Amino acid sequence: MPWPESTALLAPLVLWFEEHRRAMPWRHTDLSILHPDPYAVLVSELMLQQTQVATVIPYFQRWMAEFPNLSALAGASDDVVHKAWEGLGYYRRARHLHASAKHIDQQGWPADFESLMQLPGLGPYTAAAMASIAFQWPEPALDGNAFRVLARLLGLEGDPKLQAKTLRPWLRPALEKHGPSRITQGLMELGATLCAPTPNCWRCPLADTCEALRLNATNRIPPVIQRRRPxxxxxxxxxxxxxxxxxxxxxxxxxxxxxxxxxxxxxxxxxxxxxxxxxxxxxxxxxxxxxxxxxxxxxxxxxxxxxxxxxxxxxxxxxxxxxxxxxxxxxxxxxxxxxxxxxxxxxxxxxxxxxxxxxxxxxxxxxxxxxxxxx
Ligand code: SF4
CATH class of the missing domain: 3.90.79.10 (Nucleoside Triphosphate Pyrophosphohydrolase)
Incomplete structure (x- = not known):
């Protein structure tokens, strides 16, 4: 059965996100316009790879105080950058952020999604998050939270990441209609709060149309992927x-x-x-x-x-x-x-x-x- 249109299915997310979104220092209040500080979005997205919001917030604030703009970061030494990242882990992110800042400081911000993808450390997800949140380009960003929400909403069997190539074009019209930044952040927020691994469906704005809820299958959709033994x-x-x-x-x-x-x-x-x-x-x-x-x-x-x-x-x-x-x-x-x-x-x-x-x-x-x- 074809999936229902994303524009209608995700429409309730707009009001819910407006009313329930958490305040974050990098989050701009007006999601209809371009983000006033794409650098802040870049910093937050790199920090949020592998790290929870609550841990990132104090690091983000200290980082922005030390490197308030791209040029400040681009001009810093490797040691100073690593020192500022100390304790956040996955230090490759700091090096990518530093390299991206140097690149953008010299060449300016990329003018399209393909060029954004060329920046160090920006894989398909982070580039799409930057595109939609910082620049309002309708590029669907699918992180673990978004995959979980969409898998349940559409009743997808198996690992939803394997369906990314189909999910992105399906999602794009919703970004175009309701706003790229709003839908991208709304999906992530829903996955981080209500549609967590153990979901809180009774408060969910998408409950009326959620396929996994209808099938009573939220405990097996999406399936838990076994990690390699460390x-x-x-x-x-x-x-x-x-x-x-x-x-x-x-x-x-x-x-x-x-x-x-x-x-x-x-x-x-x-x-x-x-x-x-x-x-x-x-x-x-x-x-x-x-x-x-x-x-x-x-x-x-x-x-x-x-x-x-x-x-x-x-x-x-x-x-x-x-x-x-x-x-x-x-x-x-x-x-x-x-x-x-x-x-x-x-x-x-x-x-x-x-x-x-x-x-x-x-x-x-x-x-x-x-x-x-x-x-
Ligand atoms: S109804 Fe439940 S499972 Fe479905 S999207 Fe909402 S929180 Fe997730």
Missing amino acids: KETEMWLVAIEAEGHWLLREPAEKGLLAGLWTWPRVETAALVRETIAAESALPYTSITLRAWPGWTQIYTHRRESVSPLHLKIMKRFEAPEGCRWIAGTAVDALAFGKRDRRLMELLKGPGSAPLQGPDPLQIIGLIRGDAGRAR
């Missing part, structure tokens, strides 16, 4: 201190923690597996050692059992490749992810615990890259 790692996270300096790993260019400074780490399995050259142990006859209870650091596809460790030695050794000794006073200005920031906070406190292993010489040897050589 990879598990056990590690020592090690702060080595010598002569008022700390040994840190320089930011990687790619990967989960790209752009961030990290403490050296040693996988617990490596302590069993590797042997250390005798000469690497010699300079460290005086070692002060502290440890604290560990924690589990959870990423989307990874779970780390982290055991924090502080080793204080008398003299610096040559920093291994990819590492650098940083003066204690300079460490605070660097950007760290949550895991590494947590060790930094522990180091400031007095708390320490007696340690049952590991062998500090083996830890240092592994960090120096001496592992595997025969004793």
Whole structure:
């Protein structure tokens, strides 16, 4: 059976959104006109990828105070940008935002949707959200919330994301008739509030025409997609201190923690597996050692059992490749992810615990890259 027209089906959303929308610092009150600050929309959309609204709001406010416009962001250094993003996670978003700001600062805002899609970090969803919310272009933006609402409203079986190519042209007339920004944000808002995984149908403006509600199938539409099991790692996270300096790993260019400074780490399995050259142990006859209870650091596809460790030695050794000794006073200005920031906070406190292993010489040897050589 063909789907009913989106213009009629989504019409009740307009009044509901007008009356029930939550105030957000990037949300403009008049949704009939162009957004007065597309940069604010860009910042909010990048921050909202993977992060909830309540968490984003204080970050957004601090960000806009530090980088009030595109030029301010474009002119900032990578370190300053990463520092401002610190704690929000998924740091690739900060790099994309920074790169986009530089591009727009030089070339101006893209004039069409295709050019918007070329900006770093703007996939089909974020580009469409920018197009509709910032520029009132009728480009349907389908995030997880919108997919859930539409799947239930239309009674779609299976993963609704697989029907994106059909849903977008179906949705476009509703954006043209009721306003791109209004319908885009209305769908997202409904999915975030009433049409949540456990829906609140009795308050929903679309209840009269909702197919999943009619079929009593809101618990299975859309189906829950099983996530991949995260990879598990056990590690020592090690702060080595010598002569008022700390040994840190320089930011990687790619990967989960790209752009961030990290403490050296040693996988617990490596302590069993590797042997250390005798000469690497010699300079460290005086070692002060502290440890604290560990924690589990959870990423989307990874779970780390982290055991924090502080080793204080008398003299610096040559920093291994990819590492650098940083003066204690300079460490605070660097950007760290949550895991590494947590060790930094522990180091400031007095708390320490007696340690049952590991062998500090083996830890240092592994960090120096001496592992595997025969004793
Ligand atoms: S009636 Fe219920 S399931 Fe249907 S769109 Fe509204 S909240 Fe979602």
